[in-house]
Amino acid sequence: MIMKHRCESKELLLFRSLHVRMNLMEKELTYYTNLEKGFEGERYFDERWAKHLSDDWIILNDLTFEVNNTVFQIDSTFICNQAIYLFEIKNYDGDYYIENKKWYSKITNKEIKNPIHQIDRSGSLFRRILQELGYNVSKISIEYYVIFVNSEFHLYQAPIDHQLIFPAQINRFMDKLYSKPLPQLIDANFKQAEQLLSVQLIESPYSRLPEYSYDNLKKGIMCSNCRSLIHKISNKNLVCTRCGHREGIESAILRSIKEYKLLFPKRRVTTNNIHDWCKIINSKKLIRRILSTNFKAQGIGRSTFYI
Ligand SMILES: [Zn+2]
Numbered sequence: 001m002i003m004k005h006r007c008e009s010k011e012l013l014l015f016r017s018l019h020v021r022m023n024l025m026e027k028e029l030t031y032y033t034n035l036e037k038g039f040e041g042e043r044y045f046d047e048r049w050a051k052h053l054s055d056d057w058i059i060l061n062d063l064t065f066e067v068n069n070t071v072f073q074i075d076s077t078f079i080c081n082q083a084i085y086l087f088e089i090k091n092y093d094g095d096y097y098i099e100n101k102k103w104y105s106k107i108t109n110k111e112i113k114n115p116i117h118q119i120d121r122s123g124s125l126f127r128r129i130l131q132e133l134g135y136n137v138s139k140i141s142i143e144y145y146v147i148f149v150n151s152e153f154h155l156y157q158a159p160i161d162h163q164l165i166f167p168a169q170i171n172r173f174m175d176k177l178y179s180k181p182l183p184q185l186i187d188a189n190f191k192q193a194e195q196l197l198s199v200q201l202i203e204s205p206y207s208r209l210p211e212y213s214y215d216n217l218k219k220g221i222m223c224s225n226c227r228s229l230i231h232k233i234s235n236k237n238l239v240c241t242r243c244g245h246r247e248g249i250e251s252a253i254l255r256s257i258k259e260y261k262l263l264f265p266k267r268r269v270t271t272n273n274i275h276d277w278c279k280i281i282n283s284k285k286l287i288r289r290i291l292s293t294n295f296k297a298q299g300i301g302r303s304t305f306y307i
Contacts, residue, residue: 009035011209019227020229022218045076056183057079057080058080061076064201065126065199066205068128080185081185083140084126084142084143086123087144088115089146090153092148096154097155102114123142145165153167220278221252222259223238223243223245226242253274269295269305269307270306
């Protein structure tokens with residue numbers, strides 16, 4: 001059972017929005033593309049494999065911890081009555097090779113982080129977290145793996161390392177977990193999961209977001225399907241000219257308010273501000289109605305804002 005679902009990080013959501021509303025520099029764009037790709041790979045792993053685990057497993061997604069000023073993240077954590085499994089999920093595609101224990105992309109010839117080191121480090125830091133929570137880690141079986149989910153990934157001179165699970169091995173690896181004879185989960189397992197959730201960082205303190213300001217961003221409502229800015233309204237629906245997706249005006253405005261609040265947590269939500277932000281909604285009256293039915297009004301008259 002899933003005790004922590006996976007959702008987009010705040011950083012990814014902000015990048016998604018900024019990517020449409022301003023010009024990112026090449027470095028930022030590469031970083032953002034990798035975030036999207038990583039998230040896509042993790043979702044794929046969840047849908048294709050993790051969700052088929054029985055109720056004898058607890059699944060915790062995207063745990064971020066800090067130990068001794070070191071922040072680390074674990075993409076998927078599976079807890080059963082006998083062991084804890086930690087997974088780093090990689091959505092690499094294309095060819096890679098190893099030289100002197102270093103990993104390189106064959107396309108760019110640039111070195112990438114050695115995933116074995118990465119998971120070993122996360123594994124030992126995870127042990128520290130359990131220790132700090134009062135567990136005797138020598139009595140807990142903790143296994144860590146790197147899973148390469150993209151079938152287009154190839155690693156030349158791949159080492160025989162049981163911690164690396166390549167695309168053609170994932171089914172067999174997961175079949176073993178599915179068919180593992182397990183005693184039922186007990187209260188202590190749930191308690192352990194809850195303790196881990198209680199000490200995680202809600203947000204990673206490191207972010208590579210570019211600087212942005214309200215005035216410098218393009219205004220308008222983003223299509224919920226293809227994320228381009230929408231220019232057309234027909235019969236109470238917003239119609240995306242790029243992908244044809246239709247969405248009711250109210251839901252689109254609410255989505256835009258959410259995005260506005262994420263980008264500008266200190267800026268007030270007022271009828272005028274949201275009218276300016278959405279850009280293509282002519283009626284301020286409509287925006288005021290949506291705000292007053294979905295938020296709590298503070299202040300009176302022109303100075304009314306919503307929370
Ligand atoms: Zn669209």
